[in-house]
Amino acid sequence: MADANRGRIAIVGTGITNRWEAPGRTAFDQAQEAALLALEDAGLTTRDVDGLFCSLSASGTPVLNVAERLGLTLRHADGTMVGGSSFVFHLRSALGALSAGLCDVALVTYGSNQRSAGGKLVAMPDPQPYELPYRPLYPISSYALAAARHMHEHGTTREQLASIAVAARDWARMNPAAMERGPLGIDDVLASRVVSDPLTKLDCCLVTDGGGALVLTRADRAKDHAAPVYLLGVGSAVSHRQIAAMPDLTTTAAAQSGREAYRMAGLGPGEIDHVMLYDAFTICTLMFLEDLGFCTKGEGGAFAASGAIAPGGSLPVNTNGGGLSCNHPGMYGIFTVIEAAEQLRGRCGARQVPGAEVALAHANGGVLSSQATAILGAPSTI
């Protein structure tokens, strides 16, 4: 029997500012613009919103700031902050809140001006005294340690990691809204500056501004909207804060969040048409391919290098260009959901995955610390 939560709520609007370099705009400007675009897409207004789910790096009280600026009257709010995966955690919370009648229209929104504000990834103040004396670069050194261990255990190579950056770029070249659209080859990635072995500058995501938003309702109301996308399954997992506390550096908690999402959806990795994996670094895509069951553990490098995830491959992954080539305002997770929804709505132009009915959006937070997986379905899957 199908899980009662399968298809219970739906995304009825998406908003994306596509302003990846926007001096003179605050994080809140970006979050508000995305929210308005998502509400217009849903055929709703700010008057209709009674649940707000919001997280951003610019404020410790994002719900208060965003609700004030948008003039919202809320019955329900959730500011869960677990890094860049927060918005997929919000989807799971929204499933509970909408289903329980705690709210009727849920707005999930995010904005950042980190590129214009300083050009560096802006992390929340969260000092780690057991790491600080050793001067790791945050967050890249944590991911580098995971990559080094993966190479040690499974023979993963820098060339295989580089192929992930190249696949993302090849997708970005088909997305007019992507920030980086120039040609990129394996040799370019290998020749770029090593920042924290084994990761080079081109193994790293972009540093951009940007905003994204989603509007969700219960499925009974979703039918009134133009292009609903149903939440078939969603799982979340919290593993650690500091990288040294990660139980196994080569297996992420995506294995847990994915298992829950697949169970709720009643689907397996072989039934997914389109995949979005939060690629803060090339090693992320590789490990999430393994942990979400698209290939076996240790085979992620060979799978990616085979061309499987690139345009024309067997598994379309990160079709917007990903955090590596499209945008990365600091907490990228919401954009994995937006691209997945837009693919299921058939709105993706040259990069459209033909006939996509089921998409998986996976988001990561902290230093592989929090993981959340959403499986979305077109109306045909309900």
Add this chain to the structure above:
Amino acid sequence: MTDDPQITDPRFDGPGPDATWHAGLARGIVAIQRCGGCGAHQAPPSLLCRACGAPAPGFVDASGKATVYSATTIRRRDGAYNVSIVELAEGPRLMSRVEGDPEAVRIGMALTARIVEEDGIPVLVFDPAPAGGAA
């Protein structure tokens, strides 16, 4: 007042676990916790055993023997340095630094703990163990 057994739970009296760790380093000791209930070792310390949930695990001196679990070389304009995750012989893993040439650090390499002072603060680092030493 705050240690009044009528008001506070005596199991948690005294310095907190982080303070005990730092006080140990200041005395030249790597103080890790060993749970009296399940026997698990842990570091960094906590108010409870993360393995079994038992409260207030006690401290023991670590052997100082460890191996490299993973390593990265951070390359900056002013030079390169190592950041590693080391696995203590007792089991817990910690972020630390292996001293010497960062290019020579290998996963699995045997290490010996050493406490150095940096900016007036004791810091736990590791040296490659002499051949036939820690494993």
